[in-house]
Amino acid sequence: MAKLHVSTTINGEPQEFLCDAEQSMLDILRGPLGLTGSKEGCGTGDCGACTITVNGRIACSCLMLAAEAEGQQIGTIEGMAGEELHPLQQKFLEMAALQCGICTPGVLMAAKALLERNPDPSEHDVRFWLAGNLCRCTGYDKIVRAVMETAADMRGAAR
Amino acid sequence: MSTTESKTDSAVNDNKWIGQRTVRPDGADKVTGRAAYSADTNMPGMIWGKVLRSPHAHARIKSINTKKAEAYPGVKAVVTAKDIVNFPLDKSVMLGIQDMRWMCRNVMAREKVLFIGHPVAAVAAMSEKIAAEACKLIEVEYEVLPFVVDVEEAMKPGAPILHDFLKHEGKPSNIAGTLEHKLGDVAAGFAKADVVIERTFHTQPVHQGYIEPHACLVSVSDGKATIWSSSQGQFMVRAMCAYLTGIPQNDIRAIPAEIGGGFGGKTIIYLEPLALMLARKSGRPVKMIMTRGEVFHASGPTSGSYNKVKVGATKDGKLVAAQGTFCLQAGAFPGSPIRGAAGCAFAPYDIPNVHSVGIDVVSNRSKVAAYRAPGAPIGAHAMECVMDEIAEALKMDPLELRLKNAAKQGTKAAHGPVFPRIGFVETIEEAKKHAHYTTALPKAKRGVRYGRGVASGFWFNAGGESSAQVNINEDGTVVVITGHPDIGGSRASTANITAEVLGIDYKKVSVLIGDTSVIGFSNLTGGSRVTYASAMVVTQSTEHVISILKERAAKIWKIDPDAVVWENGEARPAGDNAGKFEPLSLGQIAAQASATGGPIGAGKQLNTTGAEGGFATHLCDVEVDEDLGIVRVLRYTAFQDVGRAIHPGYVEGQMQGGAAQGIGWALSEEYIYDKNGKLDNPSFLDYRMPVCSDLPMLDSVIIEVPNPKHPQGVRGVGEVPLVPPMAAVANAIHNALGRRFYSLPMSPPKVLASLDMAAE
Numbered sequence: 058m059a060k061l062h063v064s065t066t067i068n069g070e071p072q073e074f075l076c077d078a079e080q081s082m083l084d085i086l087r088g089p090l091g092l093t094g095s096k097e098g099c100g101t102g103d104c105g106a107c108t109i110t111v112n113g114r115i116a117c118s119c120l121m122l123a124a125e126a127e128g129q130q131i132g133t134i135e136g137m138a139g140e141e142l143h144p145l146q147q148k149f150l151e152m153a154a155l156q157c158g159i160c161t162p163g164v165l166m167a168a169k170a171l172l173e174r175n176p177d178p179s180e181h182d183v184r185f186w187l188a189g190n191l192c193r194c195t196g197y198d199k200i201v202r203a204v205m206e207t208a209a210d211m212r213g214a215a216r
Numbered sequence: 217m218s219t220t221e222s223k224t225d226s227a228v229n230d231n232k233w234i235g236q237r238t239v240r241p242d243g244a245d246k247v248t249g250r251a252a253y254s255a256d257t258n259m260p261g262m263i264w265g266k267v268l269r270s271p272h273a274h275a276r277i278k279s280i281n282t283k284k285a286e287a288y289p290g291v292k293a294v295v296t297a298k299d300i301v302n303f304p305l306d307k308s309v310m311l312g313i314q315d316m317r318w319m320c321r322n323v324m325a326r327e328k329v330l331f332i333g334h335p336v337a338a339v340a341a342m343s344e345k346i347a348a349e350a351c352k353l354i355e356v357e358y359e360v361l362p363f364v365v366d367v368e369e370a371m372k373p374g375a376p377i378l379h380d381f382l383k384h385e386g387k388p389s390n391i392a393g394t395l396e397h398k399l400g401d402v403a404a405g406f407a408k409a410d411v412v413i414e415r416t417f418h419t420q421p422v423h424q425g426y427i428e429p430h431a432c433l434v435s436v437s438d439g440k441a442t443i444w445s446s447s448q449g450q451f452m453v454r455a456m457c458a459y460l461t462g463i464p465q466n467d468i469r470a471i472p473a474e475i476g477g478g479f480g481g482k483t484i485i486y487l488e489p490l491a492l493m494l495a496r497k498s499g500r501p502v503k504m505i506m507t508r509g510e511v512f513h514a515s516g517p518t519s520g521s522y523n524k525v526k527v528g529a530t531k532d533g534k535l536v537a538a539q540g541t542f543c544l545q546a547g548a549f550p551g552s553p554i555r556g557a558a559g560c561a562f563a564p565y566d567i568p569n570v571h572s573v574g575i576d577v578v579s580n581r582s583k584v585a586a587y588r589a590p591g592a593p594i595g596a597h598a599m600e601c602v603m604d605e606i607a608e609a610l611k612m613d614p615l616e617l618r619l620k621n622a623a624k625q626g627t628k629a630a631h632g633p634v635f636p637r638i639g640f641v642e643t644i645e646e647a648k649k650h651a652h653y654t655t656a657l658p659k660a661k662r663g664v665r666y667g668r669g670v671a672s673g674f675w676f677n678a679g680g681e682s683s684a685q686v687n688i689n690e691d692g693t694v695v696v697i698t699g700h701p702d703i704g705g706s707r708a709s710t711a712n713i714t715a716e717v718l719g720i721d722y723k724k725v726s727v728l729i730g731d732t733s734v735i736g737f738s739n740l741t742g743g744s745r746v747t748y749a750s751a752m753v754v755t756q757s758t759e760h761v762i763s764i765l766k767e768r769a770a771k772i773w774k775i776d777p778d779a780v781v782w783e784n785g786e787a788r789p790a791g792d793n794a795g796k797f798e799p800l801s802l803g804q805i806a807a808q809a810s811a812t813g814g815p816i817g818a819g820k821q822l823n824t825t826g827a828e829g830g831f832a833t834h835l836c837d838v839e840v841d842e843d844l845g846i847v848r849v850l851r852y853t854a855f856q857d858v859g860r861a862i863h864p865g866y867v868e869g870q871m872q873g874g875a876a877q878g879i880g881w882a883l884s885e886e887y888i889y890d891k892n893g894k895l896d897n898p899s900f901l902d903y904r905m906p907v908c909s910d911l912p913m914l915d916s917v918i919i920e921v922p923n924p925k926h927p928q929g930v931r932g933v934g935e936v937p938l939v940p941p942m943a944a945v946a947n948a949i950h951n952a953l954g955r956r957f958y959s960l961p962m963s964p965p966k967v968l969a970s971l972d973m974a975a976e
Contacts, residue, residue, distance in 0.1 A: 067638065074712070086724070087255075087256075090793070091247070092249070093252070093255075094249015094250065095249070096255075096428065096476070097252065097255065097429075097505075098428065098429070098476075098508065098900075099508040099899065099900050100507060100508060100899070101508065101899055101901065103508075103899060103900035103901045104427055104508075104900050106427055116441050117837075127674045132531075132630045133249070134248065135248070135249050136250035137248065137249075138247075138248050142244065142247065142248070146247040146248065147243075149243075150240065150243040150244070150247060151237075151238045152865065153237060153240075153705065153863075153865030153869055155239065155246055155247070155866070156477075156703070156704035156866070156869050156870075156873065157428070157474075157475060157476050157477045157478075157703055157704060158242075158246030158247075158251055158428075158474065158476070159426075159428045159476025159477060160427050160476075161246055161247055162247075162249045164370060165247060172876040179684060180895040180913075183908075184908045184909040184911075185908075186909075187505065187908040187909075188907045188908050188909040189901060189907075191425075191427055191905060191907060192427070192908075193424075193425045193426055193427055193477050193479070193873070193877070194477055194869065194874060194879075194890065194913045195869055195873050195876075196702060196869075196872035196873045196874075196875055196876030196906075196911060197876065197906075197908045197911055197915045198868075198872045198911075198913050199865075199868070199869060199872070201908065202910070205670075213593045216673055
């Protein structure tokens with residue numbers, strides 16, 4: 058079967074690619090597009106290491122068909138920092154909220170989407186929002202604290 | 217929200233960088249997605265490898281026909297056990313803790329398949345899809361044999377035998393080995409006891425659960441191999457591949473990719489030798505990545521177990537005797553962590569009479585691999601639950617019972633050593649006075665009960681071989697190269713130490729992990745040895761660099777090198793007699809290096825010793841839903857003697873991460889097999905590791921009783937945190953419900969069944 062042609066936007070830049078009908082968005086990101094910051098931990102949507110945003114909503118890119126990206130706004134970890142790190146990225150480093158780092162891109166993408174919706178999340182909000190992102194190293198403690206402290210800093214900066 | 221705290225001897229607090237929460241040198245790459253993990257590297261002309269795995273739990277391989285697969289369009293190479301070096305069964309060839317007899321048969325089944333998922337052949341093709349299709353064309357003729365997966369069943373007379381050559385008491389057996397520790401006379405000890413508790417425990421195999429599946433990329437050209445893979449030791453990868461392929465070590469370069477978690481599970485290889493042989497046969501670089509299902513089916517969890525522990529105490533709470541038998545399931549090949557189970561279970565206590573036995577049992581499951589303090593959590597689970605019953609029987613506070621019997625300097629442990637200065641007592645004392653322990657639990661309400669549990673734990677820690685190279689750049693900045701994969705922030709601790717010893721800004725130090733061709737042999741990242749051993753070898757390398765810097769300053773000043781001192785990152789004359797000179801900074805000396813003798817750098821290789829034991833005490837509060845059987849951890853605090861926290865943030869992270877893994881082991885994680893010997897839950901959906909919403913904050917109290925045998929006082933940190941949690945949770949559930957659980961995990965069906973029994 059001929060490949061499908063997809064026109065999409067990735068991290069604000071127009072992007073075209075060819076894919077097979079059954080190929081996942083994660084495979085296209087990591088393969089032809091070379092965006093290996095999204096990780097495959099399970100391929101079944103259980104670990105969240107491949108978390109991206111689609112029109113601002115988080116999605117497991119392993120569960121999304123690449124063809125579904127047509128006309129959508131896709132965000133990946135590679136687009137999170139500008140000239141400076143995003144406040145979440147900076148806070149994760151300051152608070153040692155990562156150990157091996159394999160889950161970190163997915164956690165950061167999910168956390169960023171949370172703070173865009175809820176600038177003042179409770180611990181409960183953070184824990185349930187991030188329940189789809191497995192981390193085996195940290196026990197989540199420092200991740201939750203880093204997200205809440207970033208939220209507080211960003212509220213302070215917005216005032 | 218409670219916070220973390222640190223209890224430190226004030227005497228060791230005059231450091232500038234040691235003990236600082238610096239930003240890790242590899243941090244920016246890891247928060248931006250740039251860090252290259254094992255599956256992130258590609259090569260021009262690269263093709264894909266897939267493994268054909270056994271559908272049977274136990275079967276003899278009668279024949280393998282690969283002709284159809286080889287002829288399939290797009291297939292470039294097929295390998296089977298014929299392509300892997302055969303180590304005869306009658307002669308052990310050890311590499312670290314692995315016997316190559318078992319390794320060669322684990323990476324590729326030879327005479328028999330021994331578990332569902334055991335590799336039988338591997339294919340390399342133009343795409344993963346073609347490789348997977350070609351695997352289906354390989355014809356394997358099996359003679360299916362009876363199988364056994366359970367450790368108790370495997371030990372019974374008449375059980376299906378996995379290996380005919382394994383003999384126990386003269387007969388073919390699945391008991392592959394035993395280990396025994398004896399101290400004093402247990403019979404005499406029990407005779408003096410006023411209370412004796414004897415219990416039987418079962419634990420299930422649990423997986424390390426690293427989020428990064430095993431993966432590698434291997435290129436072979438002109439007979440020389442380059443391997444990119446994530447492991448807990450590039451030198452282990454090189455040596456094992458050399459053994460299994462027959463390629464000499466100088467022709468293999470193992471490059472450590474960033475590692476996405478290991479917890480012991482990546483101290484062994486699976487894919488690398490297969491990819492290497494496929495690459496050699498095809499002439500193309502070969503990439504292989506396990507699916508999560510393959511990780512669960514065919515990489516090593518830790519052992520399930522069947523254990524008996526008997527402990528006797530006098531009525532004033534003095535332990536007088538302890539006896540333990542720990543039967544650990546090794547999986548398909550010998551080598552379960554009986555040393556950790558039998559050795560660590562009783563080590564926290566000063567018990568005059570101990571008899572501890574470990575029994576290594578093979579069964580038709582994937583071969584176990586190391587998991588954080590291998591074996592110790594299994595032994596401690598049994599012992600620490602029995603300790604809780606002793607305390608209950610004596611109406612003693614459980615921490616008081618532990619304090620009364622705690623091992624201290626001079627205590628002789630049953631597994632051999634006499635402890636030097638250790639900090640176990642301090643962990644109990646801190647726990648006793650901590651707000652967690654002194655705050656009352658919530659009152660039970662309809663359908664909800666609350667309980668608190670305590671448990672302690674010990675791990676040996678490890679030294680071993682490490683190499684480092686410290687180079688001074690022309691501008692006075694520093695590059696440090698070590699040989700240990702950085703699994704959780706060890707580059708940061710290495711940079712802290714280098715900056716401290718050299719007296720310069722942390723930001724001037726870069727830390728790199730060298731591949732096998734650029735740095736000397738370094739043993740695994742494991743056993744809680746990396747910061748311990750790195751600190752030693754990096755300190756000695758840096759001290760050598762300082763001696764060179766002093767010589768260069770002496771040369772510039774034309775004075776004797778002994779008349780130069782190194783202070784705060786500068787060379788100074790030792791005193792007025794030495795002459796009057798302005799101090800020379802590292803940068804100034806570096807700038808003149810060519811004129812004063814050439815580039816400045818030094819390296820050391822050490823086989824480190826003196827890694828003294830680590831101890832912890834954990835507190836756990838639970839809430840039990842009596843209608844649903846669900847146990848939630850409400851509050852958790854870990855107290856651990858770490859010797860010296862080089863980077864407190866990553867030390868706390870180890871304590872918290874270990875506690876979280878232990879809570880999973882206690883409450884929800886287990887390998888479930890169906891009646892055909894097939895793993896029934898090989899996914900993160902069904903193998904239930906704790907997610908963010910399952911856990912509370914995990915408080916960590918760092919206690920620093922410096923290790924007298926280490927320049928900075930370091931003890932290992934990473935393993936101990938997984939030792940106490942299972943018993944801490946079990947004891948908390950007992951405190952809530954008044955019912956004991958002797959089998960892990962304490963999942964909702966088991967809790968409900970126990971409550972139903974109580975109701976009847």
